[in-house]
Amino acid sequence: xxxxxxxxxxxxxxxxxxxxxxxxxxxxxxxxxxxxxxxxxxxxxxxxxxxxxxxxxxxxxxxxxxxxxxxxxxxxxxxxxxxxxxxxxxxxxxxxxxxxxxxxxxxxxxxxxxxxxxxxxxxxxxxxxxxxxxxxxxxxxxxxxxxxxxxxxxxxxxxxxxxxxxxxxxxxxxxxxxxxxxxxxxxxxxxxxxxxxxxxxxxxxxxxxxxxxxxxxxxxxxxxxxxxxxxxxxxxxxxxxxxxxxxxxxxxxxxxxxxxxxxxxxxxxxxxxxxxxxxxxxxxxxxxxxxxxxxxxxxxxxxxxxxxxxxxxxxxx
Amino acid sequence: xxxxxxxxxxxxxxxxxxxxxxxxxxxxxxxxxxxxxxxxxxxxxxxxxxxxxxxxxxxxxxxxxxxxxxxxxxxxxxxxxxxxxxxxxxxxxxxxxxxxxxxxxxxxxxxxxxxxxxxxxxxxxxxxxxxxxxxx
Numbered sequence: 001x002x003x004x005x006x007x008x009x010x011x012x013x014x015x016x017x018x019x020x021x022x023x024x025x026x027x028x029x030x031x032x033x034x035x036x037x038x039x040x041x042x043x044x045x046x047x048x049x050x051x052x053x054x055x056x057x058x059x060x061x062x063x064x065x066x067x068x069x070x071x072x073x074x075x076x077x078x079x080x081x082x083x084x085x086x087x088x089x090x091x092x093x094x095x096x097x098x099x100x101x102x103x104x105x106x107x108x109x110x111x112x113x114x115x116x117x118x119x120x121x122x123x124x125x126x127x128x129x130x131x132x133x134x135x136x137x138x139x140x141x142x143x144x145x146x147x148x149x150x151x152x153x154x155x156x157x158x159x160x161x162x163x164x165x166x167x168x169x170x171x172x173x174x175x176x177x178x179x180x181x182x183x184x185x186x187x188x189x190x191x192x193x194x195x196x197x198x199x200x201x202x203x204x205x206x207x208x209x210x211x212x213x214x215x216x217x218x219x220x221x222x223x224x225x226x227x228x229x230x231x232x233x234x235x236x237x238x239x240x241x242x243x244x245x246x247x248x249x250x251x252x253x254x255x256x257x258x259x260x261x262x263x264x265x266x267x268x269x270x271x272x273x274x275x276x277x278x279x280x281x282x283x284x285x286x287x288x289x290x291x292x293x294x295x296x297x298x299x300x301x302x303x304x305x306x307x308x309x310x311x312x313x314x315x316x317x
Numbered sequence: 318x319x320x321x322x323x324x325x326x327x328x329x330x331x332x333x334x335x336x337x338x339x340x341x342x343x344x345x346x347x348x349x350x351x352x353x354x355x356x357x358x359x360x361x362x363x364x365x366x367x368x369x370x371x372x373x374x375x376x377x378x379x380x381x382x383x384x385x386x387x388x389x390x391x392x393x394x395x396x397x398x399x400x401x402x403x404x405x406x407x408x409x410x411x412x413x414x415x416x417x418x419x420x421x422x423x424x425x426x427x428x429x430x431x432x433x434x435x436x437x438x439x440x441x442x443x444x445x446x447x448x449x450x451x452x453x
Contacts, residue, residue, distance in 0.1 A: 018401050029321050092322065093347035097369060100357035106367035113371055117322070117352045121369035 012139065017112060020139050024114055027131040038131060044258070048080070048137040050144045051242055054184065055168030060194040062101035063104040063229040064168055064238070065147045069111055070103070071239045072143045080136030083147040084126050087117040094097055095120075096105065098147060112136065120148055125149075125157045127273070130266050134162070159187035160184045160265045166190045166238070166244045169208070171200030188222050196226040199235025205308035212240060220248050242285060279310060288313075299308040323351040323449055325376040328365045329358045330393055332350065333383035338412060342378060345438035346445065362389065374407065375449045381413040394426050402434035404429070408448050412436065 009017035026034030038203070053061050062083065069079045083098035096115035105111045114136075125148060146174040148158050159165050166173035191208055193201055208224050223241045225299050227234025249255040279285055292306040301309075327343045329336055336358050343353045356365065358399050369377050379393060389412060396405070404427030411423060412432035423431050430444050 005391045016375075018370055021371055025324075025373045087352070088347065091348055091350040093350045095343060095347050095374075096354045097353060097357075099354060099372075103356060103360065103364050103368075106364045106371075113368075119322070172403060271351075294335050 008033070012037070012041070017109070017138070020112065020135060020156040021114070021283050024132050027135060028126075028128040030128075035237055038134060042134060043108065043140050044138040045134045046137065046184060048133075048141055048144045048147065049077075049246060050133060050137075052146045052148065052162035052163075052165040053168065054148040054165060054173045054187075055150070055194075056170070059150075059168040059170045060229045061147050061150070061168050061227060062098045064166075064192065064227070064235075065098075065145050066102045066105060067229050067232050067235040068145060068242075069105055069143075070232075071235050073108060073110065075239075077142040078140065079112075080139070080141035081105075081111065081113040081128060081147065082116060082132050082136070082144065083113065083151050084118055084129065086149045089120070092117075092119065101196070110178045111143065112139070125161060129190050130163060135247060156207040160262055163255065164189045164242055166192050168192045168194050168243065169204060170195045171198045171204045177184075186215065189220065190238065191224045192238055193224060193226050194229050197228050201226065203258055220245065243295075282313075318426075323376065323444065324354065324374045325351050325377050325378060326354045326356065326365070326369050326374040327378045327380070328356045328360050329380050330365060330382055330389040331385050332362050335382045335435065336380070338382070339378075339380040342380070342412065342432075342438065342441055345442055347355065349442040349446070351445070354421060356416060362392040362396040365393050365401060366400050369397055369407065370423060373450045376408045376410070376445055377402070379409075379411040381396050381411070381415075384391045384409070384414065384415065386413070386415050387419060390423065390428070391426050392436060403427075410441075410444065412441075413436065 001273060006020060008019050023034060023037050027038060028034075028183055053065050054059050065081060065083070069081060081102070083096070085094055085096045085098060089092040092273050094117035096117060098111060104115055105113060112133060116128045123148070131147065133144055133146065146158060146162050161243065167184060167190070169191065171193070182206055193205055193208070195201070205224055205226065213299065223244065225234060225238045225241050227238055229235070249258060267272050280289070288310060292310055295301050296303055296306050325346050327339050327346075340355070343355050346353050354368065354374065356368050365377070365379070379390060379395070381389060394404075394409070397407070406432050409428045410430040410432065411428050415423065415431055415433060420431055429448055432441055
């Protein structure tokens with residue numbers, strides 16, 4: 001039975017968590033009700049502290065996120081968590097398992113955890129991540145933790161989505177060439193060395209130090225934090241490191257500049273998506289696409305020309 | 318996106334650690350294109366209900382092998398109802414070792430289907446697809 005959208009918004013504004021959950025579903029599915037809610041609530045956003053947690057599969061992101069959420073709660077801050085796991089490229093199905101490590105958080109009504117499937121979006125997040133963050137922000141969560149899919153080397157989208165990025169590393173995952181490669185190592189604002197009780201932790205830390213000494217500093221040197229997420233040791237240091245980065249951002253208008261960059265990035269991505277959807281949803285759009293693919297496969301035209309023609313709506317040539 | 322993704326919570330209340338069945342069902346639903354939130358073993362009724370609320374799932378599937386279903390399933394159902402997650406809007410099913418004489422009670426408290434040992438995962442997938450309530 002349809003619930004009127006404004007009723008849902010009213011309940012959202014009264015702090016009804018079920019209304020928040022329902023609106024997240026709406027923005028994730030791109031429904032009209034979701035759009036309307038975002039439009040109405042967007043002015044309330046921009047208050048939350050956002051922190052991205054990224055790193056390879058099995059490095060302990062969920063466990064660390066769980067502990068970091070508890071640490072922020074101990075300091076009296078409310079917490080929202082967005083946990084992204086991958087969708088199958090074949091069936092679109094997904095197992096969202098991040099909650100397994102976060103079950104104890106459900107006892108605290110001031111923590112709200114939402115799992116998202118990546119739904120074909122590359123880069124470690126899902127297409128709706130920014131909108132879900134906006135809803136949690138408008139709902140009044142002080143701190144929002146965003147856990148990416150298990151990231152390898154190139155999943156750097158999180159750096160454009162959160163104010164600070166924590167990269168989780170573990171001992172024994174490759175030699176020092178891995179730390180020298182471009183990509184994910186460069187986006188870290190805080191480097192967490194998890195499972196620091198395992199052999200190789202000291203070696204990893206010295207490799208990370210060597211890496212940092214070579215990176216251009218941009219005014220901020222990412223601290224290296226040693227922790228064991230499963231027993232919580234080092235987690236207060238991690239929180240302090242995150243807050244240290246926040247204090248750095250607050251100097252000289254860096255935070256506002258980063259917010260501008262993030263907004264610009266999001267607007268470009270959305271516009272791109274809308275333009276493409278427009279081309280595909282046009283009358284005959286799908287047929288035009290097929291005709292162009294045929295022409296490219298037959299080597300009658302090249303892909304660049306095809307794209308230009310499609311945009312110019314000349315596909316029937 | 319042609320149709321909305323079906324979201325399912327698979328959870329194991331109580332103290333038994335036998336989660337093979339729950340994992341097989343989770344995997345089957347995943348392979349059928351659904352988004353399955355798996356919360357692991359040893360869940361309290363409140364944990365399950367809270368996860369169902371926060372994740373806004375269309376379907377809740379519970380598995381139990383300990384024999385405590387007559388105590389735990391009603392408790393989960395009550396915790397869900399307390400949070401507005403009710404069987405008229407959310408599809409509930411369960412599975413595990415549940416004696417025949419207890420099946421009517423399970424249906425009475427809101428489970429639409431009970432899948433025992435030997436249940437075919439294709440049947441479970443078909444059941445979920447057929448009974449998920451239309452999006453509001």
